[in-house]
Amino acid sequence: ESYLKSLLKIRLQKAYGIMETRKNILIDLMEKKLLYVFEYNGDLFPKDSFETVLNMVGLEDLVRCLIPQDPEEQNKMWIKLIDFSQRILEEGVGGTGLRIFPSVYVDSSSERFYELDRELFPKIIPDKSLISGRYSQIPVIGIKALEDDELMRRIQSRIDKTRGGYHAILDLSSITELKTTEDVIDRALSKLNVVKIRKNLVSCGTCNTKSPPVSRCPKCGSASILSLQTDN
Structure with missing residues (x-):
């Protein structure tokens, strides 16, 4: 551990250090009025309160490698490493406005993060042919998982520790009734x-x-339908 x-x-x-350099470059461009999005939305992007966000990639896999069997002890180690990381950034480096996001969002960068973790933990990260979907550390939970109080408590402890930087995706793709959807969301x-x-x-x-x-558009009646899966 040491x-x-x-x-x-x-x-x-x-x-x-890298994030501070990027932040200073952005502030410099803002002061020179070269970033129009920031210039015309100064109330949304005040340069004196920039937050530095660091993604901790592979943390979930790391604690599983250190403590293979016990989910509760894995969670304690996860919390401990987040605490340590936040303390290093806030005290050791002297940074302010820092947030740590231990999750890797599923986007176009996920391929790069996957390959990086494969390089660092070749025996732990499964080959892509063995997993479905794109690489992400955000847990996707089903409706039945809401009945697992220990799992819910562990997820909530991570949400609390990261001030919302960690969260879960509740898969409701099998539900079509609005009332059932509302009830499950309330439970979650x-x-x-x-x-x-x-x-x-669609x-x-x-x-x-x-x-x-639906098979046809409820507005115009067209049969040209594209299926979508959304995380909101």
């Missing part, structure tokens, strides 16, 4: 402060109307 923390400290200091929010909802939708290729799965 060796791991020493290595993590070096990585965090380097990452923080009674257990978790932050949750995203995964739903199946988009009309003619008028772009989005709706629950």
Whole structure:
């Protein structure tokens, strides 16, 4: 653990230095009025309160490698490493306005993060041919998971520790009834402060109307339907 923390400290200091450089470049461009989005939305992007956000990639896999069997002990180690990382950034480096996001969002950068973790943990990260979907550390939970109080407590402890930087996706893609959807969301929010909802939708290729799965557009009647999966 001591060796791991020493290595993590070096990585965090380097990452923080890079982020500070990027922040200073942005502020310089803002002051020169070269970033029009920032210039015309100064109330949304005040340069004196920039937040530095660091993504900790591979944290979930790391704690599973250190503690293979016990989910509760894995969670304690996860919390401990987040605490340590935040302390290094706030005290050791002297940074302010820092947030750590231990989750890797599923976007076009996920391929790069996957390959990076494969390089660092070749025996832990499964080959892409063995997993479905794109690489992400955000857990996707089903409706039955809401009945697992221990799992909900562990997820909520991570949400609390990261101030919302960690969250879960609740998969409701199998539900079509609105009332059932509302009931499940209410149950989820009674257990978790932050949750995203995964739903199946369709988009009309003619008028772009989005709706629950149907064979024809409810607005224009077109049969040109594109299936979508959304996380909101």
